[in-house]
Amino acid sequence: DKIRPLWRHYYQNTQGLIFVVDSNDRDRVDAARDELHRMLNEDELRDSVLLVFANKQDLPNAMSAAEMTDKLGLHGLRHRQWFIQACCATTGDGLYEGLDWLSATLQKQK
Structure with missing residues (x-):
């Protein structure tokens, strides 16, 4: 929580x-x-x-990517490309799929 104000220093470009x-x-x-x-x-x-990674999908009470989409208000992002990927960081499940989307999307913008 204490480092969040510092995030903006990394936003340029x-x-x-x-x-x-x-x-x-x-x-x-x-x-x-x-x-x-x-x-x-x-x-x-x-x-x-x-790219939103909905992490900890291995846990029994984890919210689905669809539920996270609603809770995070992603459908309201009208002028921005976005993608949500269910994942589990400890096993790696879903990480490549999300990063593939990000890579392909950034390549299209060039």
Whole structure:
């Protein structure tokens, strides 16, 4: 939490943003949504594409990618390319699929 104010120092020339969210943490999903939208409202990130990793899908009570899409308000992102990928960082499941989307999307923009 203490380092979040420092994030903006890295925004300049950002083409793609990867946002990792804990799909099992229902108590903090609203805070994650607020932080995501705060970042996306920064001028320097206006043209960047967004990849969201819905992490911890291996846990039994994890929210699905569809539920995370709703909770994070992703459908409201009208002028931005975005993709959400269910994943499990500890096993690697879903990581390549998300990164493949990001790579292909950034290649199309060149």
